[in-house]
Amino acid sequence: MQLGEEAGLELLYARYGGLIFTLALRIVGDPELAREVLQDTFLRCWDGSESFDSARGRVPWWLMGIARNRAIDLLRSRPHQARLREREQLAVGIGEPAQPDATASFPMRHAMVSALQGLPAAQRQAIEMAYYGGFTQTEIARELGTPLGTIKSRTREAMDRLRTLLWPLIEPQRGGVGRP
Amino acid sequence: MTEEHEHPIENLAAYALGALEGPEQVRVESHVATCTTCASLLEQYRGVVGALPFGLDPVQPPAEAWAAIRAEAARRRPRGPGPASIKGLPSWRRVMWPVVAALAASLLVWNVVLQLELTRRPPGPEVEALARRPGRLVILTGTGAPGASGRLLVAIDGHHGHLATAGLRPLPAERTYQLWFVRPGAPTVTGGAFRVDSRGRAWATITVPVPLDEARVVAITEEPALGSATPTGSYLLEAKSWR
Numbered sequence: 001m002q003l004g005e006e007a008g009l010e011l012l013y014a015r016y017g018g019l020i021f022t023l024a025l026r027i028v029g030d031p032e033l034a035r036e037v038l039q040d041t042f043l044r045c046w047d048g049s050e051s052f053d054s055a056r057g058r059v060p061w062w063l064m065g066i067a068r069n070r071a072i073d074l075l076r077s078r079p080h081q082a083r084l085r086e087r088e089q090l091a092v093g094i095g096e097p098a099q100p101d102a103t104a105s106f107p108m109r110h111a112m113v114s115a116l117q118g119l120p121a122a123q124r125q126a127i128e129m130a131y132y133g134g135f136t137q138t139e140i141a142r143e144l145g146t147p148l149g150t151i152k153s154r155t156r157e158a159m160d161r162l163r164t165l166l167w168p169l170i171e172p173q174r175g176g177v178g179r180p
Numbered sequence: 181m182t183e184e185h186e187h188p189i190e191n192l193a194a195y196a197l198g199a200l201e202g203p204e205q206v207r208v209e210s211h212v213a214t215c216t217t218c219a220s221l222l223e224q225y226r227g228v229v230g231a232l233p234f235g236l237d238p239v240q241p242p243a244e245a246w247a248a249i250r251a252e253a254a255r256r257r258p259r260g261p262g263p264a265s266i267k268g269l270p271s272w273r274r275v276m277w278p279v280v281a282a283l284a285a286s287l288l289v290w291n292v293v294l295q296l297e298l299t300r301r302p303p304g305p306e307v308e309a310l311a312r313r314p315g316r317l318v319i320l321t322g323t324g325a326p327g328a329s330g331r332l333l334v335a336i337d338g339h340h341g342h343l344a345t346a347g348l349r350p351l352p353a354e355r356t357y358q359l360w361f362v363r364p365g366a367p368t369v370t371g372g373a374f375r376v377d378s379r380g381r382a383w384a385t386i387t388v389p390v391p392l393d394e395a396r397v398v399a400i401t402e403e404p405a406l407g408s409a410t411p412t413g414s415y416l417l418e419a420k421s422w423r
Contacts, residue, residue, distance in 0.1 A: 009253055013249065017241055017246065018240055021240070022238050022239045026236050038241055038249075039245065039252070061226065061227070061229075061230030064230055064233055069198075072198075107369070108387075109234040109238075110370070112235040113234075113235050115235075116235045127197065127232075130198065130199035134198070136199050137194050138201075140199070155193050155194050155197065156192075156193045159197070160193070163224050163225060163228050167227060169389065170224075170227040170228070170230075171224075171227070
């Protein structure tokens with residue numbers, strides 16, 4: 001099968017564009033900035049600014065890694081209030097109902113939402129501040145006024161819990177190109 | 181020095197989340213380069229991190245976003261050497277290589293041809309013939325939707341599959357079809373949600389969340405658009421045996 005260059009990029013966009021935009025919007029909290037992240041992610045992929053290493057994971061992880069880093073960079077370049085928004089948003093919590101989905105990602109989303117909801121709030125907060133807020137462990141400890149060792153333990157316990165619950169869903173598709 | 185101190189277990193999860201910096205980050209990176217145990221654990225953590233966005237409410241990007249990307253991509257030229265090898269390809273092409281391979285292997289053969297077959301006639305022996313390849317075939321019949329039928333083709337790895345249906349009625353936006361694996365003595369699990377086109381047909385890539393032989397029934401129900409954790413509608417399509 002022959003795929004033109006643009007068709008290849010379009011295929012990637014069709015499969016992962018929505019997820020990347022969702023991630024970017026969650027991090028930067030602004031649709032225009034999220035769109036900027038979305039565009040930058042695919043153009044970095046297109047022009048070779050980012051290197052895909054299949055040994056380090058699957059395509060969506062790689063794409064989301066680019067998007068997450070770009071979004072965090074944007075977040076850090078903005079006033080401190082932007083990062084405070086992350087703490088405020090965390091107070092609202094997660095686990096809102098998902099939107100309709102006509103793809104095989106439904107089981108993963110359902111599993112992830114359930115797994116996150118099952119975490120103690122403090123553990124979930126540690127995960128979200130790190131991933132969506134771009135905070136380091138030291139910064140989380142400082143922001144929350146909590147000992148660094150406690151933050152590390154919360155992070156590890158949360159990740160171990162998620163790993164136990166989700167790895168059986170993730171592992172079979174490891175190295176593939178489909179959705180988790 | 182204890183085993184715990186030799187392996188930076190406490191920092192692996194934070195590293196996967198991108199929440200380490202300085203000497204701790206360097207130590208993890210140098211350690212996993214030589215420790216297969218920690219490298220394996222880190223891979224699992226990375227898998228979890230990569231799946232975290234699935235916990236978010238999906239938001240569709242603006243309709244004009246793709247047009248802007250396409251226009252800018254057309255203006256730029258992909259960098260890198262020619263297509264001598266995957267390793268030498270520009271990043272997006274390296275990404276696309278497995279995508280194209282997967283599409284060529286599965287979608288081109290299964291999707292396009294089977295879709296054409298479904299277009300011409302309801303799934304029948306011709307479609308089954310397409311499934312004569314390593315894997316499993318589940319034939320769903322329209323117990324609750326007379327005239328409807330479906331074929332679930334499960335890949336040899338047992339985890340992936342393609343679902344083709346015909347004869348199901350198109351649903352309003354607030355409803356969806358959902359595939360289920362009903363297990364005796366265990367929770368019923370879903371393989372995904374899908375919609376059908378205006379002619380009542382669907383082709384969907386699905387996940388097989390449990391070994392097929394653990395299921396007693398494979399069924400399709402109509403559910404709210406958000407999907408359900410367990411079936412709430414009656415079985416529209418159903419299979420109780422497969423090969």
